[in-house]
Amino acid sequence: MRTVPMASSSDLDLLNVTKRFGSHLAVNDVSFSVAPGEFFSILGPSGCGKTTLMRMIAGFEEPTSGDIRIRGTSMVGVPANRRPVNMVFQSLALFPMMSVGENVAYGLICRGVGRAEAERRAMLMLERVGLKGFAERRVTALSGGQRQRVAIARCLVLEPTLVLLDEPLGALDLKLREHMKIELKQLQATFNTTFVYITHDQSEALVMSDRIAVMNQGRFEQVGSPRELYHNPMTPFVASFVGETNRWAGEGGGEASGTAKVKLASGGVVQGMGAVSAKSVLCFVRPEAIALSSDVTSLQALPNRFEGRVAAVLFDGANSSLLIDTAGFDQPIRAVLPQAGPLAGIEVGAPIHVGWTADAMKVFAA
């Protein structure tokens, strides 16, 4: 059934989309909208249903129930080759039997654009993605980053409403991946095309996206800007999946001066914000929210103060951190170690004071 096209302010709308494979619920009642020109990411661990979701938008799977609309037009029952959506595959799926130019011109020729005009437009598109003069090359003769750009050029040349990207950076080495993150974001900004990006890598999602949906077991846990997700996670899954964090289990001990008091299973007592009344709780605190000091007086104002001993120094340049064994905690506390501060040269075994505010610690019902 196709609904009559109507004016829509969003490029993509999913309404209560559910997909079952036999008894397995791959996508469970997912709804969201993507605004024109937005870079929207779906972030989740492998097997969370994000690829199924993307394949439904592309038209390779039909939803069991719910509706998928592109600019207000229902796509249910529309085959993949008739949707204004193009996909960059995880393996890129370039056509090895064609040259670079033919790969880019393929979609135009499918649409009935004349060969000469298709070649001209393909050439222009290759120029815009920085592959001028590559049209005659075999795709097998390209580097990883160049292949990436061909895969994207092949989609963008069709001027689609929506480009879907299925973990396209997965196969690249670290250095190139970091570079491509920035390049992808720039490409998206220059073409002003709506991107829906799927990844299990939280750093890719955080760096590139305008908004991120965190997906787990077929459901969206939270949708928000990278900052929102990082600083105000709504569920324990989001808190632990997005960014580095310390995580402890405990039991709720009621309220004390506006904060939740938690008695950890390992004995320590901490104060945080969130679930006050729950019996069994999980506490999260970011490593960079933990203040370090060699003397206790500078941490006097913090409600959570502990004394520990350095168990390990994890040196990683600006991302260096300490693991601190502390009485009352079953796992060492991880804290960011500023390389410009007075503690930069600290050694394993040194005594140290740690502390954090109640605001920095999120408490969720387990």
Added chain:
Amino acid sequence: MKPAQRLTLFLLLAPALIWLGLLIVLPHVEILILSLSERVGPRVYRFGLGNYLEFFTEPLYWRTFARTAIMSILVTALTLVLAFPIALYIARVAQGRLKAMLLLLCLLPFWVSELVRTLGWMILLRETGLISYLLQSTGLASQPVEMLYNDGAVILGLVYGGLLFMIVPLANALESLEPSVVEAGYDLGGSRWTVLRRIVIPHAMPGIVAGSIIVFMLTVGNFATPVLLGGKNGLWFTEQIYAQFITRFNWPQGAAFGMLLLVLSSVIVWAGLRLSGQGLGTTLRQA
């Protein structure tokens, strides 16, 4: 290379070299020499091209030759068209046990001899056979129908015999096509036909060429099928070779025909490779 290594290499290669030399090179040299000797009297032979000249002056010979070539190309093309969807199904759709079952089903007819298989077709197609009987009992024919001894029967038998040898290299070639490449073909707006023509077929080209060469060679050199299903109308070139060697006892003439058939296969295979732009090396790997 040390002498010991050289000896090992020689010993390892020896069976293959002996096999090649004794069974392929030597007989062909013999046949070539034989084909160049003319019979001038009883048991008197001299060197000359008379046997080849005979082929070009007697229309029955070169017409049979041309007919064999054209029909073999037709059979190869028909086999390809029939085998492609089957191979596509086996390679892309069927999974696990079903895939093994289907390949086994293709192989099954080859457990009986070619002669018996051809006789099986005769039982189905002859005047008093199953199909004729069914046509009569359903009222579609008023009298017995003879379906043997025509070109159709010969082509049917040859296609049937070649199918497996086309399916296996095709399925092999199609299996290596990444599913996401086909999906990308649709995603960018390609119809089924476009995806088949621009992605699937170019990818399967080495398999298509390999299968076609095998089927063509088997068909050109086939003997039993045209004789049994075509009868007097079979007119296959191998029958002419058989007649010269066995019936007429004119070995030099038969040898000349044999050499001509070898040249025919080689030329058509070469032309096929040139037309499809495939190298012999990639094709052999696929087969």
